[in-house]
Amino acid sequence: MNEAARVTGRLAPDQGARDAALSALASRFGDRMSTSAAVREQHGHTTTWHANMPPDAVVYARSEDEVAEIVRICAGHGMPVIPFGTGTSLEGQVNAPFGGVSIDMSQMNRILAVHPEDLDCVVEPGVTRKALNEYLRDQGLFFPIDPGANASIGGMASTRASGTNAVRYGTMKDAVLSLRAVMPDGRVIRTGTRARKSSAGYDLTRLMVGAEGTLGVITELTLRLHGIPEAISAGVCQFETLEGACSAVVATIQSGIPVARIELLDELQVRASNAYSKLTLQEKPSLFVEFHGSEAGVREQAELFGAIAAEFGGGEFAWAREQEARNRLWQARHDAYWACVALRPGAKAIATDVCVPISRLAECIMKSREDLDRANLLGPIVGHVGDGNFHVSLLVDMTDSAEVEAAGGFMSRLVDRAIEMGGTCTGEHGVGHGKTKYLAKELGEAVDVMRAVKQAIDPGCIMNPGKIISPDEQSSLVREPT
């Protein structure tokens, strides 16, 4: 399989093919195709540290049929296709290292159906998570997956995103019941039905979720929804030590309290969030916690959690009972990344994303904290700690080569540490082109099987090439960032 599976093929089309594809797209899509430098750069944009690698053109699609047309035109010329949602991915997922056409899905933003009785809905991929939740609120429903950014549902599916609610409601893997996608040859498939479970053949839904646009373009998603709980209570509990806060999380999860959110901010992150989000917390390791259930159930959960927190040095619980106070709290949590960026003006924030078995969480965080201090790096820590997932936001002066090197060393040690503890290099950000080198380290020969799947579904290797699967030939073909 090794050889057959190798993604070879000409990844960057030659100038003639490129011109022909662009000319065909221009004549078909007119104003809705752009080759302007500003638009291209915006679509090669990347949050965090990856260099901007703009595509050759951007086309704004309005329907599945149009996506299929664009893909067919590109396939005919060996032109890479990069699906684009909101450009908020963190590992360079929308970069165009081999050039190509970015399909901007933001105009495919209709909510096609809501089935309150089945707790599901059908949406186009350009719908953002906030727009969806605003739409659903009046019906007493919500969609729980919430990465920091107001990302598009298609993008969130593509990176297998999660966020603060995953500990209770799962990730995009669990939230997508079924989807439609344009495959690399332009055909459209539907991967499942609205049934809540199925054993009907290979799980193509889960294959497309997390594929980062490398197997096709998602054009429609059927999502599981949840009823807005009767009672919600949230609050902050502050700890004397980072270890105490971590241990409280582990004990909470192990005790089976169905906590809806349990988020860690270390001392430095609290300082950053105080400044950026106008919080007034003490600069101490803190847990942001939320409980969902009936009035009585929420009270019971909060009492149980309070007892556990106290055992590990947690202070008084500061409740955010009103929706407005809760919103402020969670907005601050979602803005943690931007708070970090503001902590050291001029520096780039490099977001790491390891996830470990929860029994190793405290140890992994403590060792990483020590490692940061030893390497003299500035890196606030936040985490979806109920899942064992945490982020160090390294704030790096990219003009200081020694510091850049130190940051690289730290990242590599962090991933090694997580893998050694039975964890993963990425809990929710995906591989993009930033983590391809870690994937083989983590999963070994399984990556060859991924390559075989990629080769089978996208033999021309036009779908978001260079992401997840790193062909041997890639590095020499990568175009310099423009």
Place this chain on the structure above:
Amino acid sequence: MNEAARVTGRLAPDQGARDAALSALASRFGDRMSTSAAVREQHGHTTTWHANMPPDAVVYARSEDEVAEIVRICAGHGMPVIPFGTGTSLEGQVNAPFGGVSIDMSQMNRILAVHPEDLDCVVEPGVTRKALNEYLRDQGLFFPIDPGANASIGGMASTRASGTNAVRYGTMKDAVLSLRAVMPDGRVIRTGTRARKSSAGYDLTRLMVGAEGTLGVITELTLRLHGIPEAISAGVCQFETLEGACSAVVATIQSGIPVARIELLDELQVRASNAYSKLTLQEKPSLFVEFHGSEAGVREQAELFGAIAAEFGGGEFAWAREQEARNRLWQARHDAYWACVALRPGAKAIATDVCVPISRLAECIMKSREDLDRANLLGPIVGHVGDGNFHVSLLVDMTDSAEVEAAGGFMSRLVDRAIEMGGTCTGEHGVGHGKTKYLAKELGEAVDVMRAVKQAIDPGCIMNPGKIISPDEQSSLVREPT
């Protein structure tokens, strides 16, 4: 992709290749390989109606290395490989339509590790669900997935099984964190880590779960566990009408009560289970229900459910408070299939398995009940109705060709009805070779993508050929059952 994706290849090896493979296996495995008719027949055994198609030989594997050896020997001779757990699948998944070697995994039944603090464990595929739960009980943990049979974990993963707890705890798709598998070329891969979530590349775990042994042989699984709830209460609620029972289920799910189990038995199934399992229920449509949580939480759930049931004509709730009474209740539910078989001695039971959006459940069940009556067929109905999944156990005299034909017509109409309602032909039994014809009906061109994946990972088409993906060439090559 269409043409390249076609699984062609010689599916049934010629006699020379067959003899060479068997001779190599015999000299390597000695007594642990058997070609006796009785053993072969046992391994081509199938619950429900499919004819027995025995393999050429059975090898009892004791380790992953041995599985890899067997697969490599078979691959070298184009010999089909059929992984075998307990032989309790319902769609002919272990049949050998092209001959080949059945790998019996029952001796790979070690529980390799339990990590109570992480709520996970690592097991070999031959461990059965009951053995696992017995082992876990002392640690306050349980594994929730419970198909009727005491199936093996490897087999359950391969058919993406579920059972009565799926409404609360999910299916094998949710229960498997990671797995190891021997691929068709004999290489071993690991698909994930012990992290509770990951965005590290294609979701090969979910690709192997539900693949029914057509992509490789699962040799180890890391499973999510749950703490045994502080309080459990279960009981039976009987209804005047089938529609009332169905509507009560729908209302319960929609109201967000986190019911752990909610199972429907129609009047006929109650009669069958009374006789087979010595229950003393009135012959009325009934719901078997279970609640998990804290003492207070369980009480609250039961009260809410009681109010809903009363609204739809449900009678007094008969509680099974003691563990022994609960065990009796659920054993009766798990034995529903055998109770059906006993209802009409001499008849074969044909289990159907549609799953529909819950809003259509009552309608789908009522229409199917009418259809059964019109076709003059005997078919008790049971269902994991909280998921929209129900089974009609058709009791058919296979010597009566008119009745066999009527049963076939009913099954086909049932699947059409479920698909038309946005559902699936199989909620938990899998496709096997019994449902290949429905798969294309349900998912259309997505089956071509499945075929491309199959072809890429198993180019020689040796892994459980003829299951899930039905190659065009298959029918003419199928050997007659022996």
